[in-house]
Amino acid sequence: MRLYLYEKFMDAFILLPKGIQKKTMEFMDKFKQNPKSMAIHLEKIKDFRDENLRSARIDQAYRAIIHVSKSDEVYHLLWAAKHDDCYTWAKNKVFEWNSNTQSYQIFDVAEEIINKADVEAMGPFREYTDQQFEQIGVPAVLLPSVRAVADSENLKLIEKYLPQEVYERLFFLIEGISMDEIVADVEDGKVVIEDGQTDTVNNKRYFFEITDKNLETIFSSDFQKWRIFLHPSQLKVVNSSNKGSVKVTGLAGTGKTVCALHRAKFITDNFVTSNNKPLLFTTFTRSLVSTLKESLTELGVSETLVEVKHIHGLAIDLAKKHKLITEKVKILDFFDHDYKIKIWEDILDSTISHFDADFFSSEYTDIVVQNNIITEEEYLKVSRVGRSQKLGRKDRIEIWKIFETYNQKKKAENYVELGEALNLLNEYFIKEKNKPYSFIIADEIQDFSNVELRLIRSMTDEHDNDLFLVGDPYQKIYARKINFSRSGINVRGNRSKQLKINYRTTDEIRQLAITTVQGIDYDNFDGDNESSKGYISLTHGEIPAYSMFDKESEEFEFISSRIEDFVSKAPGISFNNVCIACRTKSALSDIKKFIHNAKIPYYDVTTSTGNATGVHLSTFHNLKGLEYKIVFLSGVNSKSVPLRPGNYDQWDRAQQFGFDILEKSLLYVAMTRAIQQLYITGTGKRSEWVRV
Numbered sequence: 001m002r003l004y005l006y007e008k009f010m011d012a013f014i015l016l017p018k019g020i021q022k023k024t025m026e027f028m029d030k031f032k033q034n035p036k037s038m039a040i041h042l043e044k045i046k047d048f049r050d051e052n053l054r055s056a057r058i059d060q061a062y063r064a065i066i067h068v069s070k071s072d073e074v075y076h077l078l079w080a081a082k083h084d085d086c087y088t089w090a091k092n093k094v095f096e097w098n099s100n101t102q103s104y105q106i107f108d109v110a111e112e113i114i115n116k117a118d119v120e121a122m123g124p125f126r127e128y129t130d131q132q133f134e135q136i137g138v139p140a141v142l143l144p145s146v147r148a149v150a151d152s153e154n155l156k157l158i159e160k161y162l163p164q165e166v167y168e169r170l171f172f173l174i175e176g177i178s179m180d181e182i183v184a185d186v187e188d189g190k191v192v193i194e195d196g197q198t199d200t201v202n203n204k205r206y207f208f209e210i211t212d213k214n215l216e217t218i219f220s221s222d223f224q225k226w227r228i229f230l231h232p233s234q235l236k237v238v239n240s241s242n243k244g245s246v247k248v249t250g251l252a253g254t255g256k257t258v259c260a261l262h263r264a265k266f267i268t269d270n271f272v273t274s275n276n277k278p279l280l281f282t283t284f285t286r287s288l289v290s291t292l293k294e295s296l297t298e299l300g301v302s303e304t305l306v307e308v309k310h311i312h313g314l315a316i317d318l319a320k321k322h323k324l325i326t327e328k329v330k331i332l333d334f335f336d337h338d339y340k341i342k343i344w345e346d347i348l349d350s351t352i353s354h355f356d357a358d359f360f361s362s363e364y365t366d367i368v369v370q371n372n373i374i375t376e377e378e379y380l381k382v383s384r385v386g387r388s389q390k391l392g393r394k395d396r397i398e399i400w401k402i403f404e405t406y407n408q409k410k411k412a413e414n415y416v417e418l419g420e421a422l423n424l425l426n427e428y429f430i431k432e433k434n435k436p437y438s439f440i441i442a443d444e445i446q447d448f449s450n451v452e453l454r455l456i457r458s459m460t461d462e463h464d465n466d467l468f469l470v471g472d473p474y475q476k477i478y479a480r481k482i483n484f485s486r487s488g489i490n491v492r493g494n495r496s497k498q499l500k501i502n503y504r505t506t507d508e509i510r511q512l513a514i515t516t517v518q519g520i521d522y523d524n525f526d527g528d529n530e531s532s533k534g535y536i537s538l539t540h541g542e543i544p545a546y547s548m549f550d551k552e553s554e555e556f557e558f559i560s561s562r563i564e565d566f567v568s569k570a571p572g573i574s575f576n577n578v579c580i581a582c583r584t585k586s587a588l589s590d591i592k593k594f595i596h597n598a599k600i601p602y603y604d605v606t607t608s609t610g611n612a613t614g615v616h617l618s619t620f621h622n623l624k625g626l627e628y629k630i631v632f633l634s635g636v637n638s639k640s641v642p643l644r645p646g647n648y649d650q651w652d653r654a655q656q657f658g659f660d661i662l663e664k665s666l667l668y669v670a671m672t673r674a675i676q677q678l679y680i681t682g683t684g685k686r687s688e689w690v691r692v
Contacts, residue, residue: 003032004207005218006078006106007229013080014572020062024080027058028210031066035075042066045087049109050094053078055086065090076207078106094139101137102190103202105163113145113161123150124174135183136169146170165205168501168536175534189232201232226258226503227298237497238262245467247445247484247491249524251535252513252672253504256470257625260443261295263468267439268305271465279306280437280459284447286310287605288625292443311442311452315422318436324424325416332410333418343415347405353398359389364403369419370450370481372426376400386481388655419451426451429458436460444625445471445525449480453487473522473530477621477666479658484526492526500534504627506541509678513671515691516664544671544678546636546692555681556594559632562679563600563615566630575601579616579628581670583643587635592617620670631674637682641667641689664689 016024031040041057056064063086067076079089092110097103125133130143138146142162149155152174159167169182189202208228210218218228230238237248238259250256264281272279281292293308319325332340344357355363367387373379380396391399410416429435437460442448448456448471460466467489476482484491502510514532524530549555559580566573580595582588585606595602601614606622616628642663648656667689671678680690 001035002074003028003210004074004076005210006076007206007208007225009077009079010225016062016080020058023058023062024064027056027064028077031056031075032210042068045090047087048090049092053090053093053095055090063087067095076104077210096139098137098139100134101165101186101202102200103165103205104207105137105139105166107139107142107163108161109141110161113142113158123148123154125149125170128179132179132183136179136186137163137166139163164538165202168538171536172500172534177534185232188236201235204235205229205231226255230258230262231255231501233499233501234259234262238266242465242495244462244464244495245469245489245491246495246497247525248468248470248497248499249472249530250499251472251474251502251532252669253502253510253537254499255501255503256472256499257443259499260441260468260470261292261299264296264306264441265299265301267441267465268301272305272438274304277436277438278304279439279441281306281308281441281443282311282314282456283443284311285444285625286313287622288443311448312418315425315455319421319425322425322428324428325421326414328414330415331418331421332415343409344406347402347409351402351405353402355399360399360402360406363387363399364406365417365419366481368403369417369423372423388652419449422451422455426455426458429455439466439468441468441470443470445469446473446476446482447478447480449482450487453482453484453489457488471525473524474517474532475665475669476522477624477662477669479662482525496524496526498531500536502535502537504675505537505672506539506676507537508541508543509671509674510535510537512544512678512692513668516668516671516689520661520664541676544680544692546680546686546690548686549681549683552590552683555634555683556591559591559634559679559681560595560598560600573629575614576603576612576616577629578632579618579623579626579630579673580632580634581618581620581623581673582635583620583640585619587640588617588619591634620666623670623673627673627675629676631670631678633670633678633680635682636680636687636690638685638687640682641687
């Protein structure tokens with residue numbers, strides 16, 4: 001016999017009491033041994049609409065719902081809950097094979113959905129035929145109800161009755177994605193990837209076969225669904241073989257890092273052996289490295305086949321190894337920003353110029369280093385598009401002389417800018433025939449610059465599947481220029497993929513977060529606009545709240561009391577499932593003192609100190625790559641969001657616009673760290689950017 005696990009069963013399992021979870025695992029083990037055993041109590045329930053659904057006994061109070069094939073050889077474990085709740089869930093459920101999509105579907109055929117079919121509307125679906133709807137998986141019995149949909153809000157009213165994949169495809173249609181494109185995705189997902197006829201890409205999105213070997217692993221305390229359940233769009237990018245590099249983008253929560261992890265397993269399973277050079281998995285965020293290593297181990301990727309490295313730490317180590325910089329060299333970027341400015345101010349104290357230290361610092365880093373300019377002649381010719389101050393030839397000659405003084409000072413004091421070290425390493429590997437890596441996967445590429453991209457390109461030979469680059473243009477929170485083509489990486493056309501399904505946050509959180517970045521054109525890293533069309537979350541929860549207080553102490557008391565309530569009353573919520581984030585370090589320090597005095601355990605993400613099982617404390621910037629069930633954004637008001645510098649009003653409009661985009665992206669990042677609930681608090685005047 002074969003027993004398959006429904007992806008939604010995992011959600012039901014998590015909500016069971018610990019003791020019942022243990023009994024459920026024991027039940028599954030017994031079921032695997034003999035599904036027809038009297039101890040299983042596999043019963044047909046006359047009130048169930050689907051005659052092939054059965055109830056099975058976990059204990060006296062809890063039941064499981066199982067679909068039994070007509071041959072009695074294949075079983076699907078669908079749900080588990082208390083007796084009455086289980087029966088309510090299953091009563092109107094239909095479980096059937098859809099030959100149009102080559103996948104099983106589970107949907108609800110309740111009286112209210114049938115009655116709704118009597119309503120005729122001239123909505124967004126009027127132009128499509130029944131055959132087209134059936135091609136994308138709409139069950140025939142639900143066709144009249146779908147045709148009655150007037151708009152996206154109306155579609156949400158029948159969401160709970162539809163197969164989940166059908167709901168998302170109908171949402172895509174309303175968002176303006178063509179029927180032909182959706183049909184093509186369905187057809188791609190009909191590919192069989194295992195031994196059985198039902199093991200298609202579309203079907204494996206929801207169903208996974210349980211064996212004696214994987215039963216205990218699947219239900220271990222640290223198991224997460226992403227290890228086995230992938231959306232067809234994710235599987236497509238993970239398992240594809242490409243004639244060169246691939247770029248995968250997607251808004252927050254769409255599973256980009258999950259795809260990168262599974263891609264590492266795919267590459268190491270199929271192309272990398274112990275005799276090859278390793279695969280490099282790199283990221284911009286240093287704090288993510290240990291998590292990525294753990295996740296790859298959980299997927300079964302051998303440590304001997306992959307190196308997981310922070311891009312800048314790796315680059316400095318390699319530059320020293322190849323004697324491109326000395327062991328004692330000091331990287332200016334690793335010091336406080338003011339430290340570099342102080343060097344420029346010292347130079348300008350003895351040099352006459354109408355440009356200030358901030359200008360020289362950004363001009364050198366953003367133009368000279370970014371473009372790897374070595375000579376005055378190169379600087380006189382280089383494009384400065386995007387820089388606010390226009391320069392004539394005379395200005396550039398004057399500026400270059402001061403750059404030379406800066407370089408002399410750096411050399412004398414053993415300093416180097418990070419980008420300069422990366423450029424030296426890039427030039428070394430361009431000439432070096434023996435590249436260090438066989439394949440490279442890079443996560444969080446929106447935070448890279450062209451300097452890092454050029455280096456990545458030079459560290460492996462160009463060949464099939466060489467680079468797999470993952471990121472979200474909407475989460476770009478640093479003013480670094482990035483363009484794949486200019487960095488020697490070709491990902492145009494079908495080498496650029498986009499993910500659209502948000503798995504992290506509820507749709508209510510997604511809707512609020514997207515308002516912060518709506519109306520802004522975000523570059524897709526290659527000169528075109530990144531589209532947010534079709535971006536959808538398939539889970540729901542409370543609408544985010546924005547609460548203002550007269551006093552900071554009142555705000556902090558509200559946050560601490562809500563945390564205590566969650567931990568003491570909400571199922572599955574521990575202190576470390578909660579994060580409090582602030583826009584600045586000083587604001588974070590204030591809330592930390594209050595939490596400490598309230599005797600609530602806490603862990604400071606910014607310094608990696610404290611009790612790891614406590615509430616996590618972070619700045620908005622340090623939230624990158626993290627996620628929590630509950631997030632509090634504290635100290636949010638008109639002065640902190642956006643947090644504009646004192647000389648903001650003196651900037652030209654282009655500078656102001658560019659700065660505000662980064663601030664909006666930062667707010668978007670902070671909001672989308674929340675999985676279930678998002679609370680925003682502050683004192684003073686509300687921020688106009690939070691549209692609650």
